[in-house]
Amino acid sequence: MKYLSEFRDPEVVEHYLEELHKVATRPWTIMEICGGQTHSLVKNGLLNLLPKQITMVHGPGCPVCVTPLNLIDKAVYLAEEKGVILCSFGDMIRVPGSSRSLLEAKANGADVRILYSPLEAVKIAQEHPHRQVVFFAVGFETTAPANALSVLHARRLGLTNYSILASHVLVPPAMEAVINDGEAQIQGFLAAGHVCTIMGLEEYEPIVQKYHIPMVVTGFEPVDLLQGILMTVKQLENGEAKLENQYSRVVKANGNPEARKVIEQVFEVSDREWRGIGNIPLSGWEVNASLAEFDANRKFSISIAKASECADCIAGQVLKGIKKPFECSQFGKGCTPITPLGAPMVSSEGACAAYYHFAEADVV
Amino acid sequence: MPQLDFDVITLGHGSGGILTNQLLESGVFDLLKNPLLDEHHDGAMFEWSGRTAFSTDSYVISPIFFPGGNIGELAVNGTVNDLAMCGAVPKYLSLSFILEEGLTMKEFWELLVSIRRAAEKAGVSIVTGDTKVVERGKGDKIFINTSGLGNIHPQAHISTKNVRAGDKIIVSGSIATHGIAIMSVREGLEFETTLTSDSAPLNHTVKALLDEFGTDIHLLKDPTRGGVASVLNEVARDSRLGVNLFQQPIPILEEVRGACELLGLDPLYVANEGVFMAFVPAEKAEEIVQKLRTLEYGQDAAIIGDVTTEHPKQVVLHSRIGGKRVVNMLVGEQLPRIC
Numbered sequence: 001m002k003y004l005s006e007f008r009d010p011e012v013v014e015h016y017l018e019e020l021h022k023v024a025t026r027p028w029t030i031m032e033i034c035g036g037q038t039h040s041l042v043k044n045g046l047l048n049l050l051p052k053q054i055t056m057v058h059g060p061g062c063p064v065c066v067t068p069l070n071l072i073d074k075a076v077y078l079a080e081e082k083g084v085i086l087c088s089f090g091d092m093i094r095v096p097g098s099s100r101s102l103l104e105a106k107a108n109g110a111d112v113r114i115l116y117s118p119l120e121a122v123k124i125a126q127e128h129p130h131r132q133v134v135f136f137a138v139g140f141e142t143t144a145p146a147n148a149l150s151v152l153h154a155r156r157l158g159l160t161n162y163s164i165l166a167s168h169v170l171v172p173p174a175m176e177a178v179i180n181d182g183e184a185q186i187q188g189f190l191a192a193g194h195v196c197t198i199m200g201l202e203e204y205e206p207i208v209q210k211y212h213i214p215m216v217v218t219g220f221e222p223v224d225l226l227q228g229i230l231m232t233v234k235q236l237e238n239g240e241a242k243l244e245n246q247y248s249r250v251v252k253a254n255g256n257p258e259a260r261k262v263i264e265q266v267f268e269v270s271d272r273e274w275r276g277i278g279n280i281p282l283s284g285w286e287v288n289a290s291l292a293e294f295d296a297n298r299k300f301s302i303s304i305a306k307a308s309e310c311a312d313c314i315a316g317q318v319l320k321g322i323k324k325p326f327e328c329s330q331f332g333k334g335c336t337p338i339t340p341l342g343a344p345m346v347s348s349e350g351a352c353a354a355y356y357h358f359a360e361a362d363v364v
Numbered sequence: 365m366p367q368l369d370f371d372v373i374t375l376g377h378g379s380g381g382i383l384t385n386q387l388l389e390s391g392v393f394d395l396l397k398n399p400l401l402d403e404h405h406d407g408a409m410f411e412w413s414g415r416t417a418f419s420t421d422s423y424v425i426s427p428i429f430f431p432g433g434n435i436g437e438l439a440v441n442g443t444v445n446d447l448a449m450c451g452a453v454p455k456y457l458s459l460s461f462i463l464e465e466g467l468t469m470k471e472f473w474e475l476l477v478s479i480r481r482a483a484e485k486a487g488v489s490i491v492t493g494d495t496k497v498v499e500r501g502k503g504d505k506i507f508i509n510t511s512g513l514g515n516i517h518p519q520a521h522i523s524t525k526n527v528r529a530g531d532k533i534i535v536s537g538s539i540a541t542h543g544i545a546i547m548s549v550r551e552g553l554e555f556e557t558t559l560t561s562d563s564a565p566l567n568h569t570v571k572a573l574l575d576e577f578g579t580d581i582h583l584l585k586d587p588t589r590g591g592v593a594s595v596l597n598e599v600a601r602d603s604r605l606g607v608n609l610f611q612q613p614i615p616i617l618e619e620v621r622g623a624c625e626l627l628g629l630d631p632l633y634v635a636n637e638g639v640f641m642a643f644v645p646a647e648k649a650e651e652i653v654q655k656l657r658t659l660e661y662g663q664d665a666a667i668i669g670d671v672t673t674e675h676p677k678q679v680v681l682h683s684r685i686g687g688k689r690v691v692n693m694l695v696g697e698q699l700p701r702i703c
């Protein structure tokens with residue numbers, strides 16, 4: 001498959017591993033930001049092939065994992081109490097809310113639908129003019145353009161029964177939160193390739209300068225990841241801190257201006273609570289006031305109690321790279337993908353699920 | 365299609381009264397005709413002896429018509445294949461319908477014709493059946509149950525207990541095709557593809573293998589729901605042995621691989637209908653693969669793994685790039701991911 005097979009080529013992988021072994025002379029701690037990168041590292045068995053000096057810690061870039069409990073409860077409430085057709089991406093529906101997940105709400109009779117695209121939800125709204133349709137708009141900068149487009153599309157069609165429950169989060173503020181937290185002692189970052197496809201590189205240069213930390217925008221295939229790690233380690237070994245782009249076949253310096261235009265029309269920056277991490281100022285997007293009728297938060301009166309997280313779950317420490325999933329007392333025991341205590345055990349991008357599904361027995 | 369006074373199924377067609385009779389006499393009996401069914405009795409009556417396999421399965425697939433097949437054909441092939449996996453030669457099937465009020469006669473007739481064709485191809489007779497109708501909204505157009513009987517091949521001895529460390533694992537054809545073909549027509553996920561389901565009766569292929577290799581076929585499994593990964597996990601668990609799975613030789617159509625990448629699905633967990641897996645002694649494996657490649661539905665056969673005393677009860681995938689990972693049982697349904 002063009003653009004995929006060459007990035008999974010065993011000989012190229014071998015070459016980069018040899019280079020890494022040659023270049024890495026001291027211990028380095030590198031965080032990969034995106035859950036997709038975590039997933040690929042574990043799925044392809046790369047963690048066991050890296051030189052011992054290199055420790056990869058897994059970042060907060062799993063949108064499902066950081067969506068606050070409160071918002072899941074809101075989605076469940078809308079589906080159960082307001083009788084809306086609640087549309088969602090697949091991996092969101094298994095994440096436990098404070099009393100139940102959307103999947104359980106569906107089993108209890110709520111109309112919950114799994115979609116691949118928010119535009120499908122607009123189509124459902126057109127087909128069901130007498131019912132309210134809400135799309136659970138979760139994600140980082142990557143999914144924001146499509147979610148924003150669905151709002152503009154619904155407005156163009158004159159729909160009054162479509163809205164989104166937005167839970168958009170932004171990578172740069174989260175990176176700064178992880179650095180400032182300090183506990184994880186991150187020395188370099190693999191920045192999230194697909195986020196930069198939309199946003200470009202501009203936002204990252206100031207972080208690199210301010211904290212003097214190497215950063216490489218990296219893709220998701222084995223060769224991408226190894227190349228990204230190699231570029232980061234080279235900088236670290238040379239005492240440099242630069243912003244580099246490994247994923248240049250996809251990421252352009254100015255990102256995707258058209259997509260950003262759509263985002264700007266629909267969203268505005270706001271403070272956002274991150275599940276497991278807490279409130280991060282100016283780290284999210286919400287629907288701007290001029291489009292209030294497409295914002296499920298404003299459109300429906302939602303009365304739910306403030307919920308508290310499961311006390312045994314260390315998701316926050318996992319998401320900040322302080323602990324590995326298997327350092328949790330509940331990992332694989334009280335907490336499994338069938339009975340998840342926290343979101344990282346549910347999402348296919350979650351670090352806990354990645355370790356549970358794919359890690360080798362001797363690693364776990 | 366016969367000339368009928370009705371063009372949709374109504375509750376009356378399941379009442380057991382005049383309408384039920386009209387429906388059956390209008391052509392259903394003729395279509396599925398055989399001496400045992402022709403008795404029109406409460407059940408089929410026949411002589412039977414020897415080692416026997418008996419299996420049942422229910423079919424609830426949606427949509428009922430999909431690229432490359434339909435629920436009727438699937439209901440015959442599915443039970444035929446379950447019997448074949450026991451090393452049996454399928455002979456008789458039962459056929460029960462739960463119809464939803466409002467199903468069109470045209471659709472029902474099309475399914476019946478497919479059922480007949482599938483039964484002919486597999487060489488089985490439908491000897492007894494039942495039809496119930498439920499109110500609109502209480503079903504999903506049509507649910508089908510089939511049960512089947514067959515004599516076990518005299519040379520066959522199929523059991524998980526026969527699986528030995530060192531056995532090679534063969535897959536008879538490209539994996540994940542059925543699941544992806546269905547996915548391509550599901551509401552909300554439609555994408556354009558020329559893929560068609562691989563639904564097929566595997567009994568003739570299996571019989572040819574048993575004729576030649578007999579007890580060297582240690583175990584047969586068809587990786588339907590849950591896919592190849594689930595079958596291998598079941599075998600590892602039940603045999604208390606480990607399974608090595610090699611990514612490189614696993615046959616998969618390029619289009620299926622691409623769709624799995626796009627949808628974020630792991631083909632190892634995607635359902636198959638016309639594929640089986642065989643556990644065989646290492647020294648016979650190559651010969652068995654060569655034979656399979658000469659048989660219908662076996663052209664893409666390949667050795668994809670082996671059984672080991674290492675890592676008991678675990679399936680370990682050896683990735684193309686030399687990494688290793690555990691392949692677990694599927695949790696719930698495979699769900700599309702966000703990004």
